[in-house]
């Protein structure tokens with residue numbers, strides 16, 4: 001059993017080696033490192049691994065991390081980002097097309113999720129079955145520390161303010177101010193700066 005475990009670790013280390021090399025070469029290595037730090041904290045992992053080993057851990061056990069890693073590599077070298085996918089297959093139903101994504105994006109589960117934003121700030125959180133997409137060629141701009149929870153839809157040229165939360169299954173097609181929790185279809189504000197309220201969104 002111990003031998004099997006060792007063989008499993010060795011095979012996966014070999015499998016991850018090309019990704020570890022590219023991570024070390026990438027011009028945007030600092031952003032990938034911030035992603036890794038964020039995933040360590042969001043997944044409550046405290047394994048005392050070096051960064052490159054955490055990278056391999058996330059590639060192995062969190063298929064949605066692969067899509068984010070390949071998105072980061074694509075910003076540096078599109079060919080490398082394509083070729084590397086033969087070692088760890090990306091999650092089929094997760095699509096990331098944003099022009100710009102700040103460091104520290106955490107994707108929880110990530111299946112059936114399309115992220116088509118103009119830009120996404122730092123340290124955002126996106127759940128499964130989320131759609132961020134366009135209306136008439138205009139895509140959302142998402143601020144920093146925004147959390148978009150399960151099944152939510154954010155569409156059109158809207159702005160989602162810093163530190164705001166989009167509730168499960170909400171539909172957002174108007175601007176969301178900073179520090180708000182919005183829920184429902186159409187979404188309305190149920191909390192602003194931590195205080196309960198009921199406010200409709202303005203376009």
Ligand SMILES: CC(=O)SCCNC(=O)CCNC(=O)[C@H](O)C(C)(C)COP(=O)(O)OP(=O)(O)OC[C@H]1O[C@@H](n2cnc3c(N)ncnc32)[C@H](O)[C@@H]1OP(=O)(O)O
Pocket residue numbers: 108109127149150165166167168169170181182183184190191196
């Ligand atoms: C496999 C997995 O588990 S993956 C993780 C899946 N989980 C998620 O995606 C989390 C989704 N979380 C939510 O939707 C949460 O309700 C949040 C984050 C939006 C709101 O959380 P809080 O800030 O704590 O707000 P709170 O729970 O106090 O709700 C405020 C009001 O909004 C209502 N509300 C909260 N969420 C929703 C929602 N998704 N849709 C409609 N109404 C909602 C509440 O009933 C409450 O209404 P009331 O004031 O009339 O009683």
